[in-house]
Amino acid sequence: MIYWELFLGFLKIGCFSFGGAYSAIPLIRDVVLDYGWLTSDEITYMIAVSESTPGPIMVNLATYVGSTQAGLLGSVLATLTVVLPAFLIIVLITTLLKAALKNMCFQAVLDGLKNCISGIILATGLWMVLQNCGVESSFDQRALILSAAVAVVMILYRKIKSKRISPIPLILISAVLGVVVYGV
Amino acid sequence: MKLLIELFLTFAKIGLFTFGGGYAMIPVVEDNCVDKKGWITHDEMMNITVIAESTPGPIAINAATYVGLRRGGLPGAIAATLGVILPSFIIIYAISMFLEDFLEIAIISNAFKGIKIGVGFLILDAGINMALKVSRDAMAVGIMAAGFGALLIVDIFSLNVSSIAILLAAGIISFAMYFIRGRRQR
Numbered sequence: 435m436i437y438w439e440l441f442l443g444f445l446k447i448g449c450f451s452f453g454g455a456y457s458a459i460p461l462i463r464d465v466v467l468d469y470g471w472l473t474s475d476e477i478t479y480m481i482a483v484s485e486s487t488p489g490p491i492m493v494n495l496a497t498y499v500g501s502t503q504a505g506l507l508g509s510v511l512a513t514l515t516v517v518l519p520a521f522l523i524i525v526l527i528t529t530l531l532k533a534a535l536k537n538m539c540f541q542a543v544l545d546g547l548k549n550c551i552s553g554i555i556l557a558t559g560l561w562m563v564l565q566n567c568g569v570e571s572s573f574d575q576r577a578l579i580l581s582a583a584v585a586v587v588m589i590l591y592r593k594i595k596s597k598r599i600s601p602i603p604l605i606l607i608s609a610v611l612g613v614v615v616y617g618v
Numbered sequence: 619m620k621l622l623i624e625l626f627l628t629f630a631k632i633g634l635f636t637f638g639g640g641y642a643m644i645p646v647v648e649d650n651c652v653d654k655k656g657w658i659t660h661d662e663m664m665n666i667t668v669i670a671e672s673t674p675g676p677i678a679i680n681a682a683t684y685v686g687l688r689r690g691g692l693p694g695a696i697a698a699t700l701g702v703i704l705p706s707f708i709i710i711y712a713i714s715m716f717l718e719d720f721l722e723i724a725i726i727s728n729a730f731k732g733i734k735i736g737v738g739f740l741i742l743d744a745g746i747n748m749a750l751k752v753s754r755d756a757m758a759v760g761i762m763a764a765g766f767g768a769l770l771i772v773d774i775f776s777l778n779v780s781s782i783a784i785l786l787a788a789g790i791i792s793f794a795m796y797f798i799r800g801r802r803q804r
Contacts, residue, residue, distance in 0.1 A: 520675020612732015
């Protein structure tokens with residue numbers, strides 16, 4: 435049943451998304467592709483939409499998948515499910531487990547998880563870039579040109595402003611590049 | 619009841635202005651909950667950041683639950699958490715109704731082909747940044763490299779292994795290493 439699947443899938447994502455804004459992306463890709471809710475391209479589009487609208491990526495993705503799979507009810511269910519673990523953990527920690535956070539063993543495991551997820555995100559980003567260029571089938575010339583252009587923009591921005599480009603301008607620039615490169 | 623409504627509305631406002639999630643929302647929460655409302659202290663705000671870092675879930679949700687719980691108990695936590703997700707819920711729900719039709723327009727579809735490539739680089743950039751922050755310690759770097767290698771192999775060979783399994787393995791190894799290292803030091 436779709437509601438049960440949405441519940442299970444987004445509960446998994448909610449439980450294992452440690453760290454910053456991007457750490458849920460590998461898990462979301464895993465779960466969403468596994469259930470066949472969205473294609474790889476649709477996930478990428480939704481990441482862009484999420485970056486340009488308010489709210490954490492995993493909450494946005496849950497709302498979107500829930501809505502496209504099972505309408506308003508599915509969308510409410512998926513959104514509430516994905517925040518449930520975070521909610522329960524904060525309630526538990528502030529009421530009962532304050533000491534647990536200072537526990538060395540607990541900290542060691544959390545550090546391990548965080549280090550591992552850094553590697554996982556790095557691999558996910560690298561694989562997405564390679565996939566977009568067509569590494570799995572045949573190389574797509576336009577995608578290669580676009581990738582080179584995006585990489586140049588990011589590196590130049592960093593050199594000139596000495597900070598990382600924020601997501602929204604980068605998304606806008608790559609949208610314009612897409613219209614130009616795929617339009618001609 | 620008044621407090622619950624105030625928590626709900628304040629966090630709805632915070633939810634509306636946190637694009638992309640993550641650390642961008644820390645100053646917004648601080649401005650609203652510490653400076654304007656005095657609901658929590660600056661120290662508590664630091665605590666929230668640390669707790670959010672080491673527990674699952676976006677920091678926006680963690681902060682809302684924490685502040686709500688401190689000010690209004692469990693009902694407060696529920697009001698603040700629902701408030702912080704409501705704006706993004708409404709926006710994405712609206713988008714979900716028309717995104718597919720929208721993508722059929724040629725120029726939009728080309729723009730999204732470009733965006734797809736941009737997002738790949740965005741995630742790669744975030745990954746590089748996170749990897750650079752991993753402490754220079756053989757064990758930390760080893761676990762990161764193992765996570766990187768394992769997921770890349772899974773992707774390249776389209777293996778049916780979940781990244782959750784890789785994470786669990788990392789957790790178990792860290793747990794074991796904690797005891798092995800502890801014993802050596804004694």
